[in-house]
Amino acid sequence: MTYTDLFQLIHRKRSFLCIGLDSDITKIPDHLRKLEDPVFEFNKSIIDATIDIAVAYKPNLAFYESRGIAGLRCLERTMNYLGSFQDEVFTIADAKRGDIGNTSAQYAQGVFNTSLSGFNFDAVTVAPYMGEDSVKPFLTFPGKWVILLALTSNKGADDFQVVQTGNKRLFELVLERSKTWGTNKNMMYVVGATRAEMLKDIRTIVPDHFLLVPGVGAQGGSLSEVARYGMNNHCGLLVNASRSILFASSGFDFAEKARAEAMTIQAEMETLLKSHKLIC
């Protein structure tokens, strides 16, 4: 999916909501457990309940890998189902991969080359620690995106990401160096909503890139703060919520409650898009 396609999708759905399919099998409603693939049925219901208001879905691969082959098959089913919506969704493999060049090339096949791996994500999250040659192999796939970790939403981000390196913090160095590896048409950055005040500094370095912003919802970040400092003239934001939507209810009404929660967020997003004159 291109930069323009993504912006048009945001425009059409009046939303920049990404739903994180962190579908922990121990947290899904009990009544689904008797089904053959409970997590797939859960994901399908969540997708059906939110497809008109979410622009992106982001399965975190950890929640599937934890169950080995059964988990991977569930992820494959989920991705096939999302594939049936074609250009109506942007899909992100939240995998935080990264390795030496020839190995990153293999990881890229794993998420982008459907004929080899069965997966055809639009984007993958990548960790920057190993540098340029660990990231570039992911950038060789036309129409695909790298979403590089810059400033994450967790407490541990303080350990290394914000340490001072010369006249800038490490996450700023990551942004500065990496933005030359690709363009704003094939790279995005992860910036946690819990660090919204730093978005102003981030926008001075990468004004035109999309930012994937986790941490709204269960992790406590503020959507209006994120939009205030992070929104650009192509929106430039995909804001992710996972647990607050997925597990809004543990009962038979889980999908309905998930939709209600997603609609609350989408309504606020619509207001923000209007106030930035990106939609009428």
Add this chain to the structure above:
Amino acid sequence: MTYTDLFQLIHRKRSFLCIGLDSDITKIPDHLRKLEDPVFEFNKSIIDATIDIAVAYKPNLAFYESRGIAGLRCLERTMNYLGSFQDEVFTIADAKRGDIGNTSAQYAQGVFNTSLSGFNFDAVTVAPYMGEDSVKPFLTFPGKWVILLALTSNKGADDFQVVQTGNKRLFELVLERSKTWGTNKNMMYVVGATRAEMLKDIRTIVPDHFLLVPGVGAQGGSLSEVARYGMNNHCGLLVNASRSILFASSGFDFAEKARAEAMTIQAEMETLLKSHKLIC
């Protein structure tokens, strides 16, 4: 496997060789391709040819994930086969994972909890960028190890790992901060052999930890330099070779040639262990 068990294994095999099972399906011998699971047959032959002289095996998960479910099944078969050697091998999931706490906990299940995921590795490689809470969930499994990236063997290591942060370089800060998260009994570090001269500095920070050292062989690092600066009184080294062993020949004699290459390395290791008075 405990620290003591690992040292005894090194002692017994007179070797600190780790073989990286980066078994690229496009590079294995042609005659294996007609078999049902060519990569598993390849791995099994490599293991059989080297089990008496290699202390560890390290499948890089990228080479399996690239082939989706078929790849994961092949990895499961390979790990089950390695499991039949029980305490005679140390197994490493080279996965370079790391995410926010609750997600890293899922990744840990994926590599350590055999009843859930089918996998029962002894260790997993983890990326440090997301800090303490991204690493700690892996440390809650008794007898299991985290191998944290410190200084990698690729060119991209220069981009961030060696940048100055205050009076130390980033990889030194990673070592200093992270060594308090666990102990030398459940943490190791990745240090590339192509940076052997930096091992001296590294040993001032983590004198007693095991180091997993890739980059000998195809990547050009020197084993004697690594031992000179990195060996401690429990050896403290697992030196990895992948491509130089796996693809020593592309013919029917691939396993024999792999063994010959592994024996050359093991012989040098035996000499180094003797000269450090760790074996007689």
